[in-house]
Amino acid sequence: MNPLDQIGIGIPTRDRWDELALTLEKLAEYGLGGNETIVLDDGSREPVPAAMRERFPHVRFERTTRPRYVTGGRNDLARMLTRPLFFQIDNDAFPVQGDLAAAVEWLQARADAL
Numbered sequence: 001m002n003p004l005d006q007i008g009i010g011i012p013t014r015d016r017w018d019e020l021a022l023t024l025e026k027l028a029e030y031g032l033g034g035n036e037t038i039v040l041d042d043g044s045r046e047p048v049p050a051a052m053r054e055r056f057p058h059v060r061f062e063r064t065t066r067p068r069y070v071t072g073g074r075n076d077l078a079r080m081l082t083r084p085l086f087f088q089i090d091n092d093a094f095p096v097q098g099d100l101a102a103a104v105e106w107l108q109a110r111a112d113a114l
Helices: 017-030 050-055 069-080 100-108
Strands: 007-013 037-041 059-063 085-088
Touching (some): 007 017, 007 069, 017 050, 050 059, 085 100
Parallel strands (some): 007 085, 037 059
């Protein structure tokens, strides 16, 4: 099994749809486009654009009924994801170097990793 398949991606956002679109594109280029991905909209003025839902059909978009802010949103995302590993990134960030597969293998080899 590909170690990257173990990663669930959580992205909190608020009113940053353009930046989020770039992040989702970059995740796909990095090889994570098919991973379980949840975007948590923390009370944006406008909900996720329909065009974004169409462009990224594999992404689960959730919206909070009240602001959760960064820490609360990240905790919510950790509970929502079903993959054993949680890769939390901001809506304007994406991996550019390093080896996530090696990080997954390292984590899985450690009994004391949470």
